Amino acid sequence: xxxxxxxxxNKLQKxxxxxxxxxxxxxxxxxxxxRIMVCLSGGKDSYALLxxxxxxxxxxxVNFELIAVNLDQKQPGFPEQVLPSYLTQINMxxxxxxxxxxxxxxxxxxxxxxxxxxxxxxxxxxxxxxAGELGVSKIALGHHRDDILETLFxxxxxxxxxxxxxxxxxxxxxxxxxxxxxAYCKEKDLAAYAEISDFPIIPCNLCGSQKNLxxxxxxxxxxxxxxxxxxxxxxxxxxIQNIQLSHLADTSRYDFxxxxxxxxxxxxxxxxxxEETFEPNIEExxxxxxxxxxxxxxxx
Numbered sequence: 001x002x003x004x005x006x007x008x009x010n011k012l013q014k015x016x017x018x019x020x021x022x023x024x025x026x027x028x029x030x031x032x033x034x035r036i037m038v039c040l041s042g043g044k045d046s047y048a049l050l051x052x053x054x055x056x057x058x059x060x061x062v063n064f065e066l067i068a069v070n071l072d073q074k075q076p077g078f079p080e081q082v083l084p085s086y087l088t089q090i091n092m093x094x095x096x097x098x099x100x101x102x103x104x105x106x107x108x109x110x111x112x113x114x115x116x117x118x119x120x121x122x123x124x125x126x127x128x129x130x131a132g133e134l135g136v137s138k139i140a141l142g143h144h145r146d147d148i149l150e151t152l153f154x155x156x157x158x159x160x161x162x163x164x165x166x167x168x169x170x171x172x173x174x175x176x177x178x179x180x181x182x183a184y185c186k187e188k189d190l191a192a193y194a195e196i197s198d199f200p201i202i203p204c205n206l207c208g209s210q211k212n213l214x215x216x217x218x219x220x221x222x223x224x225x226x227x228x229x230x231x232x233x234x235x236x237x238x239x240i241q242n243i244q245l246s247h248l249a250d251t252s253r254y255d256f257x258x259x260x261x262x263x264x265x266x267x268x269x270x271x272x273x274x275e276e277t278f279e280p281n282i283e284e285x286x287x288x289x290x291x292x293x294x295x296x297x298x299x300x
Contacts (some may be wrong), residue, residue: 020184054092146186148180154215
């Protein structure tokens with residue numbers, strides 16, 4: 001039994017390292033001489049990010065430097081010695097930044113309202129400032145594949161935008177490159193990796209304690225799909241890597257106005273009257289019962 005557990009743990013570790021390595025290569029996230037600030041929150045994802053990057057650092061064909069940075073937001077009961085002790089133990093250069101964003105958020109946001117937006121903006125500003133002070137060339141965040149898909153659906157459902165989290169982008173102030181090396185990694189794999197690695201997880205008393213978050217509702221929807229239809233999330237993630245602007249409806253991104261017929265085959269043209277072929281249980285994937293679908297079709 002122990003041998004099987006060790007085998008599965010090694011397999012998981014190799015898969016995550018391979019996925020991180022592939023993402024780094026696909027988006028040219030890390031280059032020779034980079035000094036990378038790894039944002040460490042104390043959650044499972046950022047611990048895994050740091051651990052995998054440290055391993056890759058020892059085997060990568062290019063030299064790069066890592067420094068872990070944690071923002072102590074002065075949340076009540078925050079175990080402030082956990083991260084310094086862990087990082088010292090693994091001989092990792094780090095900086096702890098103390099900034100009381102917790103009080104600001106609690107003062108500005110009414111009780112019962114979502115704190116995520118303001119908390120994120122405040123945290124981002126502090127981390128950008130630290131990136132400048134530390135002279136880093138890249139800022140590494142621990143967002144994974146599921147975070148990216150959740151953001152896609154949040155923007156579609158509530159923001160009216162077809163927008164997710166890019167694996168690599170220029171920071172809001174234009175001065176830094178932000179990278180997400182875990183972009184190809186599943187959240188459930190990272191959770192298993194954190195458990196195996198016995199990271200000293202620190203819960204968040206701001207966002208983690210809120211109920212009825214829109215992101216949480218999206219997460220539960222995706223977990224339902226993943227359980228009932230294995231492979232669906234992988235397919236959805238591939239879709240944001242395979243975009244056809246001519247088959248959407250954004251006139252600022254595609255010149256529909258001047259689109260004209262021509263006497264030769266049209267690249268990326270429509271299949272006209274050919275019917276699209278999808279899985280037969282698409283209604284179930286969307287959470288609709290067969291009876292509801294039948295009733296709707298009768299009304300139509």
